[in-house]
Amino acid sequence: MMSAADRFGTHRVLSPEGALPQPADKIDNSMEIYDNEILIDVETLNIDSASFTQIEDEAGGDEEKIGEKIIEIVRKRGKMHNPVTGSGGMLIGRVAAVGPELKDRDLEVGDRIATLVSLSLTPLKLDRITEIRPEVDQVDVEGKAVLFESGIYARLPEDMTDTLALAVLDVAGAAAQTARLVDPGDRVLIIGAGGKSGLLCLHEAKKRAGVTGQVLGMGHSDASTERIIETGLADEVLQADATEPLDVYQLVEDKTGGELADVVINCVNIPSTEMASILACREGGMIYFFSMATSFTGAALGAEGVGKDVEMLIGNGYTRGHDLISLQILRENEKLREIFAGIYG
Numbered sequence: 001m002m003s004a005a006d007r008f009g010t011h012r013v014l015s016p017e018g019a020l021p022q023p024a025d026k027i028d029n030s031m032e033i034y035d036n037e038i039l040i041d042v043e044t045l046n047i048d049s050a051s052f053t054q055i056e057d058e059a060g061g062d063e064e065k066i067g068e069k070i071i072e073i074v075r076k077r078g079k080m081h082n083p084v085t086g087s088g089g090m091l092i093g094r095v096a097a098v099g100p101e102l103k104d105r106d107l108e109v110g111d112r113i114a115t116l117v118s119l120s121l122t123p124l125k126l127d128r129i130t131e132i133r134p135e136v137d138q139v140d141v142e143g144k145a146v147l148f149e150s151g152i153y154a155r156l157p158e159d160m161t162d163t164l165a166l167a168v169l170d171v172a173g174a175a176a177q178t179a180r181l182v183d184p185g186d187r188v189l190i191i192g193a194g195g196k197s198g199l200l201c202l203h204e205a206k207k208r209a210g211v212t213g214q215v216l217g218m219g220h221s222d223a224s225t226e227r228i229i230e231t232g233l234a235d236e237v238l239q240a241d242a243t244e245p246l247d248v249y250q251l252v253e254d255k256t257g258g259e260l261a262d263v264v265i266n267c268v269n270i271p272s273t274e275m276a277s278i279l280a281c282r283e284g285g286m287i288y289f290f291s292m293a294t295s296f297t298g299a300a301l302g303a304e305g306v307g308k309d310v311e312m313l314i315g316n317g318y319t320r321g322h323d324l325i326s327l328q329i330l331r332e333n334e335k336l337r338e339i340f341a342g343i344y345g
Helices: 049-058 063-077 100-105 162-170 172-181 196-209 222-231 245-255 274-279 296-305 322-332 334-344
Strands: 013-015 038-047 089-098 112-115 124-133 138-147 153-155 187-191 214-219 236-239 261-266 281-289 311-314
Touching: 038 049, 038 162, 049 063, 063 124, 089 100, 089 138, 089 162, 112 162, 138 162, 162 172, 162 196, 162 322, 162 334, 172 196, 172 261, 172 281, 172 322, 187 196, 196 214, 196 222, 196 261, 196 322, 196 334, 214 222, 214 245, 222 236, 222 334, 236 245, 245 274, 261 274, 274 281, 274 296, 281 296, 296 311, 322 334
Parallel strands: 187 214, 187 261, 214 236, 261 281, 281 311
Antiparallel strands: 038 089, 038 138, 089 112, 112 153, 124 138
16 A cells, blocks of 8 residues: 555645546546545446446447446546446446555455445446446446545435436435425425435425425336326326426416426436426525536526526436435335336346
8 A cells, every 4th residue: 555645635746737527537546545545446337427327328228338438438548437417327346455544444355335325436446337227327347546635425225226326326416405405384395306316305305395396207217207196205206308498487487376396406317407497496486506517607597598587407416325215205205116136226
């Protein structure tokens, strides 16, 4: 091991000089760790939904080409940092070594963990890809990764499968932020409510808004809309294309009696949904853009362009205790657990 280095990982940035690891173009993915780093034997990557969708589209759905693109990104950048979407994902693996400066972490070699920081900043080296599961954005691999001193992680729970826990932990910030943002009596619109982050947000929105609130769950495909209905958590189920803002606005206006939503949670994995979120939100309301496909320039200028005074929150993937909050949702809600288990195993 080498002597302790910067806790945020800037010592591994190769270019540009002075950058932090996440926005960096390339980082050092050599697997000799520093005294304040953790080495992980990687088993599975959970690629960010927006990133996987972009790669899958570029590859024309060909799994071999998807794998080649992932390996190419990691080889060029030293991390799984999609240059188109700017996003990464997370991983699960087994602790291979813990730097001596981190011995107070109560973490031992052999512990199985999920990293709760993005793959877009995590030094990663892939030996090979063993399986690709496009339906759940997951890729089984053989390789190694490094977690910086500032990196956060969660031990994998014993009461659910690894793939199920990984799917939940990958989007843990969404539900935890929803719990913070929604108050009793609020009208809440969740765009992309049939996806994994959207489903977790439905639970928290219904729980926090209560019987005096109104939860609207919006899906696009028949399958995602059916999942929303199956949960029983949405007071109103909408099916619409979030890239068609006027259609969404008219639907929400109709279902809320013209009041629009107090809180809008955007969980979609495609671009150009900013204006649907803005138009559907009331004056003075809150929009939470959890989607990594969001253009924050488009959102800011779009709100200005239609004269809408709303607060807009960037989807921070980290909220204190977000892993515990999101795993607890599946323990509280048997129907949601059943839906997730059917998809992620």
